[in-house]
Amino acid sequence: xxxxxxxxxxxxxxxxxxxxxxxxxxxxxxxxxxxxxxxxxxxxxxxxxxxxxxxxxxxxxxxxxxxxxxxxxxxxxxxxxxxxxxxxxxxxxxxxxxxxxxxxxxxxxxxxxxxxxxxxxxxxxxxxxxxxxxxxxxxxxxxxxxxxxxxxxxxxxxxxxxxxxxxxxxxxxxxxxxxxxxxxxxxxxxxxxxxxxxxxxxxxxxxxxxxxxxxxxxxxxxxxxxxxxxxxxxxxxxxxxxxxxxxxxxxxxxxxxxxxxxxxxxxxxxxxxxxxxxxxxxxxxxxxxxxxxxxxxxxxxxxxxxxxxxxxxxxxxxxxxxxxxxxxxxxxxxxxxxxxxxxxxxxxxxxxxxxxxxxxxxxxxxxxxxx
Amino acid sequence: xxxxxxxxxxxxxxxxxxxxxxxxxxxxxxxxxxxxxxxxxxxxxxxxxxxxxxxxxxxxxxxxxxxxxxxxxxxxxxxxxxxxxxxxxxxxxxxxxxxxxxxxxxxxxxxxxxxxxxxxxxxxxxxxxxxxxxxxxxxxxxxxxxxxxxxxxxxxxxxxxxxxxxxxxxxxxxxxxxxxxxxxxxxxxxxxxxxxxxxxxxxxxxxxxxxxxxxxxxxxxxxxxxxxxxxxxxxxxxxxxxxxxxxxxxxxxxxxxxxxxxxxxxxxxxxxxxxxxxxxxxxxxxxxxxxxxxxxxxxxxxxxxxxxxxxxxxxxxxxxxxxxxxxxxxxxxxxxxxxxxxxxxxxxxxxxxxxxxxxxxxxxxxxxxxx
Numbered sequence: 250x251x252x253x254x255x256x257x258x259x260x261x262x263x264x265x266x267x268x269x270x271x272x273x274x275x276x277x278x279x280x281x282x283x284x285x286x287x288x289x290x291x292x293x294x295x296x297x298x299x300x301x302x303x304x305x306x307x308x309x310x311x312x313x314x315x316x317x318x319x320x321x322x323x324x325x326x327x328x329x330x331x332x333x334x335x336x337x338x339x340x341x342x343x344x345x346x347x348x349x350x351x352x353x354x355x356x357x358x359x360x361x362x363x364x365x366x367x368x369x370x371x372x373x374x375x376x377x378x379x380x381x382x383x384x385x386x387x388x389x390x391x392x393x394x395x396x397x398x399x400x401x402x403x404x405x406x407x408x409x410x411x412x413x414x415x416x417x418x419x420x421x422x423x424x425x426x427x428x429x430x431x432x433x434x435x436x437x438x439x440x441x442x443x444x445x446x447x448x449x450x451x452x453x454x455x456x457x458x459x460x461x462x463x464x465x466x467x468x469x470x471x472x473x474x475x476x477x478x479x480x481x482x483x484x485x486x487x488x489x490x491x492x493x494x495x496x497x498x499x500x501x502x503x504x505x506x507x508x509x510x511x512x513x514x515x516x517x518x519x520x521x522x523x524x525x526x527x528x529x530x531x532x533x534x535x536x537x538x539x540x541x542x543x544x545x546x547x548x549x550x551x552x553x554x555x556x557x558x559x560x561x562x563x564x565x566x567x568x569x570x571x572x573x574x575x576x577x578x579x580x581x582x583x584x585x586x587x588x589x590x591x592x593x594x595x596x597x598x599x600x601x602x603x604x605x606x607x608x609x610x611x612x613x614x615x616x617x618x619x620x
Numbered sequence: 621x622x623x624x625x626x627x628x629x630x631x632x633x634x635x636x637x638x639x640x641x642x643x644x645x646x647x648x649x650x651x652x653x654x655x656x657x658x659x660x661x662x663x664x665x666x667x668x669x670x671x672x673x674x675x676x677x678x679x680x681x682x683x684x685x686x687x688x689x690x691x692x693x694x695x696x697x698x699x700x701x702x703x704x705x706x707x708x709x710x711x712x713x714x715x716x717x718x719x720x721x722x723x724x725x726x727x728x729x730x731x732x733x734x735x736x737x738x739x740x741x742x743x744x745x746x747x748x749x750x751x752x753x754x755x756x757x758x759x760x761x762x763x764x765x766x767x768x769x770x771x772x773x774x775x776x777x778x779x780x781x782x783x784x785x786x787x788x789x790x791x792x793x794x795x796x797x798x799x800x801x802x803x804x805x806x807x808x809x810x811x812x813x814x815x816x817x818x819x820x821x822x823x824x825x826x827x828x829x830x831x832x833x834x835x836x837x838x839x840x841x842x843x844x845x846x847x848x849x850x851x852x853x854x855x856x857x858x859x860x861x862x863x864x865x866x867x868x869x870x871x872x873x874x875x876x877x878x879x880x881x882x883x884x885x886x887x888x889x890x891x892x893x894x895x896x897x898x899x900x901x902x903x904x905x906x907x908x909x910x911x912x913x914x915x916x917x918x919x920x921x922x923x924x925x926x927x928x929x930x931x932x933x934x935x936x937x938x939x940x941x942x943x944x945x946x947x948x949x950x951x952x953x954x955x956x957x958x959x960x961x962x963x964x965x966x967x968x969x970x971x972x973x974x975x976x977x978x979x980x981x982x983x984x985x986x987x988x989x990x991x
Contacts, residue, residue, distance in 0.1 A: 337887060425851040426844035427875040432874045433835045435867055437808055440828040459813040463803045465836065473797035473934055478798040482904065496806055499901070502796040505804045523867060530870070533853065562842055563934075 253279045253310035254302065254344055257381045259374070266373070267531070269364030270355055277337040277344025278302050279310075281320060282328035288384025292326060293375060293411070294390030294398040298525050299517060304335040311529050318602045325609035338399070339374040340366040340524045348520035349451070358520075361447040366524040368395070368489040368532040369574035372403040376410070391415035393598045394565065395525070401573065404549040405537040414551040415583070415612070417598050417605075418558045420569040421534035421542060421576070427564050428530045430469055434462040435526055438519050447520050459514035459522065464506045466513075472561035472594035476502055487600065532610040546576035557572050557587040557605075562595040585612055624650045624681035625673065625715055628752045630745070637744070638902070640735030641683070643724055647745050648715025649673050650681075650709040652691060653699035659755025663697060664746060664782070665706040666763030666770040669896050670888060672714035675706040689973045696980035702759065709770070710745040711737040716806045719891035720822070729891075732818040733850070736896040739766070739903040743774040747781070762786035764969045765936065766896070769903050772944065776908040776919040785922040785953070788969050788976075789929045789939040792905035792913055798935050799901045801840055805833040807880055809890050813838055818891050830893065831883035835877045837884075843932035843965035917947035926983040928958040928976075933966040956983055 254277050262270035279302040284291060285325055294304060296315070305320035305328075306313055312546050320326045339347040340363070348363040371585070379387060392400035397419015404414050423431075424479045438444055441458025451454065480502040536542025554577050558570030567588050574586035589604045591597040598605050625648050633641035655662060665675060667686070674894050676691035676699075677684055691697045691704055708716040711734070717732040726733070732798040750758060761782040763771035767791015775785050794802075794880040809815055813827030820826065852871040869875050909915025925948050929941030939957050945957035960975045 254756060398827055422853060424844060425847040425853065425871065426839070428853075428871050429835075429839050429847065429873050429877055432877060433839065435830060436832045436835060437811075439867065440808075441811065442813060461807045461811055464800075464807060468800050468804065473795060473937065476796040476800065482793060482796065482799075485722070494897060496810065499798050502800050506800055506803060506912065527867060566844065 253307050253366060255279065255484070256344060256422065257378045258443045259377050259381075263374070263444040265328075265364040266367040266369035267365045271364070274339065274346045274374055274377075275344065275350075276339065276346070276378050278378055279304065279335050281307055281333040282331050282334040283506070284382075284384065288332060288379070288382065289430070290330060290332050291379070291384045291387040292331045292333045292389045292391060293379060293384075293387045293403075293476075294326075294333060295371065295375065295390075295396030295403075296335065296338060297396055298529070299395035299522075302335045302337040303343075304333070306608070315599065318606060319609060325606050325613060327613065330487060330613075334378070334382070334384070334387075336371075336375045336378060338371045338395070340521060340528065341372065341517040345374070347518070348447070348524050349518040358451070360520055361503035362519070363524060365531075366528045368398045368402045368528050369406065371399045372406055375399070375403065376407055379410070385410065387411045389413040389415060391417075392419065394419065394527055394595065397565070398529065399592070401534060401546075401549075402532070402537070404551060405534065405545055406442070406474040408548055408550045412552050414549065414552070414554040414569075415609075416556050416573055417561060418562055418565045418595055419573065420532075420565045421546070421573060423530050424566070424569070430465065431526045431530055432468055434465050435523050437462045437465070438523060444508070444519060447523075451518075456514045459517065459519050460510045462475065462522070463510040463513040467506055467509050469564050470596040472563075472592055472596055473563065475594065478592065480505065542572075543576060543579060546573075547580045548578060549580055549582060551577070551582050553583045553585070553611070553612075555585045557589060557608060559589045559591040559594065559597045559604075560600070561592055562597070564595045622984070623825030624678050626650065627715060630748050630752075634745070636735040636916060637738040637740035638736045642717060642735065645710065645717045645745060645748075646715065646721075647710065647717070647749050649749055650675065650678070650706050652676060652678055652704040653702050655703040655753075655755065656990045659703060659750070659753065661701060661703050662750070662758040663702045663704045663760045663762060664750060664755075664774075665697075665704060666742065666746065666761075666774075667706065667709060667902070668765035668767055670712075670884070670893075672712070673708040673917045674714075675704070686912045686970065687748060689977060690980060696977050697982060698984065701984075705749070705753070705755070705758075707742075707746040707749060708846075709742045709766070709896065711742065711892060711899065713889040713892040716745070718821045719741070719818070719887070719895050722890040729822070731891055734895060736902075737899045739769045739773045739899050740777065741898070742770045743777055746774065747778055750781070751810060756781065758782045762788075763790065763894060764788035765790065765966065766900055768936070769900065772905060772920075773903070773908070775922060776905065776916055778907075779919055783923050785920065785925040785948075786980075787925070787927050787944055789933055789936045789941070789966055790944065791807065791903075791936045792917070792944060793903055794901050794936070795940070801836070801935065802901055804895045805836050806894050808833045808836070809894060815890060818894075819967040820890070821883045825890045827885045830888065830890050831881045833893070834881040834888075838877055838880050840935050841965055841967040843934075843963055846963040849963065856893045864963040908968075913943075913947060914950060917944075920948060920951055920952045920953060922948070922953050924954045924983075926956045926958070926980070928979060929961045930962040930965065930968040930972070930975075932963055933968070947952065961979070
């Protein structure tokens with residue numbers, strides 16, 4: 250476990266957005282930089298579906314984080330200016346309470362006894378962390394992918410508690426296509442007999458189901474054109490054709506999928522995956538405006554917002570980024586909107602440094618020095 | 621079993637394109653219309669991955685076929701002019717020899733003892749059917765999806781045995797993205813313990829694995845924009861949120877996937893699916909030109925060709941259709957190329973009657989009356 254990881258314990262019951270509650274909640278987080286002026290220089294950061302709160306390396310944990318190029322001294326999110334707080338989502342399995350955590354009422358994992366999880370619950374838990382840290386109003390609330398959804402929900406739920414907003418490859422709701430994709434991933438996990446309706450031992454989970462679900466995840470996070478350039482039809486060294494055995498690995502792209510997926514399946518809890526996945530499907534910002542998206546986004550009182558996405562993303566497509574930007578403008582927010590021509594699909598914010606780093610640096614350099 | 625289905629028995633050994641052979645081969649087919657002039661009015665039709673040879677209804681089998689709107693008296697493929705022969709692919713499970721067929725050497729299903737299947741084997745078996753029917757030179761060889769690949773392979777393998785060529789949403793090779801998608805589908809089936817390394821009883825196959833693989837298939841055959849228009853975020857009648865049970869069906873798009881996939885999983889053999897799926901990955905037309913696509917397509921001596929695809933297809937993308945058209949033109953073929961602005965993705969040829977029927981009718985009406 251990371252030495253940089255910190256925890257906030259929230260007294261229960263913690264009410265869940267779609268019903269039910271948790272008797273107590275732990276939220277794991279990491280921070281970079283120093284707080285100033287009761288957190289007036291704080292940047293609250295939400296993650297995608299699968300990362301931990303370890304967004305970047307630090308003195309306490311030198312291992313690279315999931316947004317290493319973005320966060321640090323002199324980097325686009327400059328930790329000499331900002332006090333960055335990254336949250337491990339409620340429902341995840343890297344220190345925060347989730348379906349893999351022990352239910353104090355039974356002494357066993359919550360598993361499917363965990364109440365239905367929503368994007369709003371992740372936002373609410375993070376808000377409580379800010380209050381526990383003495384941060385009443387952050388400078389910026391930010392996130393990408395699921396984290397973009399959470400940042401938008403946070404901004405609707407807690408007006409007055411932030412100044413600026415960053416939503417990258419997020420969305421105000423899941424499209425039917427994204428819902429279908431995630432439904433198939435969940436079906437893969439549930440079809441694995443080791444899943445056992447969620448009641449598996451910690452070391453005997455549905456690794457095969459998780460592996461295949463992650464393969465599909467990896468596929469949907471990138472773009473067809475990127476893979477054409479990167480792999481084309483290049484074959485693996487030991488060509489399976491020689492053996493004439495069926496269904497062996499023949500192409501580089503198959504090997505890439507496989508390696509990535511096995512690594513993931515071994516470290517992520519299946520029930521947590523199912524809950525977080527469904528939370529994304531269920532998110533519908535219009536719920537915060539009595540059915541009206543305009544009214545919902547109208548609740549956001551950010552001064553400035555950066556809304557960005559990439560043209561090759563088909564999970565959180567470009568039109569959904571434009572929708573966020575347009576509605577924020579209607580709400581009177583000063584919006585910087587960027588549709589980046591990246592080949593790298595939904596995951597571009599993690600890998601396309603050349604496009605994302607300058608964009609973020611420009612947005613924050615335009616900001617008055619916090620604190 | 622269909623009363624319209626006919627069979628040709630081919631004496632073995634039938635040599636397979638990538639090695640090995642079959643001791644004997646049965647090929648199932650259906651026909652419509654009457655042959656004239658030793659088959660000079662024949663249209664040889666190849667199917668996508670999963671259909672049988674039942675492309676259209678007839679007096680012997682009144683049930684609708686997979687291309688019902690396209691084939692029949694007065695329809696775009698007019699059976700008053702054409703003698704249509706539709707082939708059930710070698711390797712499939714609707715009457716033709718495949719992994720589910722009995723291996724005469726063992727008295728049990730071939731299963732993984734079936735030799736590696738290639739697009740070229742499907743073409744070769746069909747060519748033998750034509751010869752058995754006394755058809756030495758067909759008027760047109762045609763196919764869509766996998767059938768488009770087979771039609772192209774046929775045209776490269778058997779110059780001089782056809783006059784015109786129709787390739788719809790086909791390709792000269794699989795892209796890495798399509799390979800990845802199909803690899804994931806195969807992994808889903810193989811991850812089902814009921815698959816038992818291919819050695820399952822006919823009534824105890826990996827139905828769960830097939831169901832999920834088909835869900836992904838259905839997803840990839842359509843387009844995100846179509847589903848947005850068709851389903852949006854419409855919920856199913858009995859809203860699962862009321863029960864607060866996790867992972868129930870909430871959205872119409874989930875229900876659509878589910879119904880379609882269960883139907884398919886119950887009627888298609890898993891090993892046949894695996895073999896046909898891999899055959900598409902392995903197809904590389906350049907093999908017919910000593911590594912050169914230009915040389916390979918240069919072998920095609922069609923007089924006219926129709927090459928068509930749709931803009932929203934990401935399995936056999938539009939650029940692959942343009943590639944076929946460009947190379948055929950270089951080879952001296954008179955090419956009609958259409959990139960249709962259909963929302964319906966790869967499967968548009970099955971469902972987008974308004975765009976496909978007039979295009980096919982126009983192509984064939986331009987043709988001199990066959991026979």
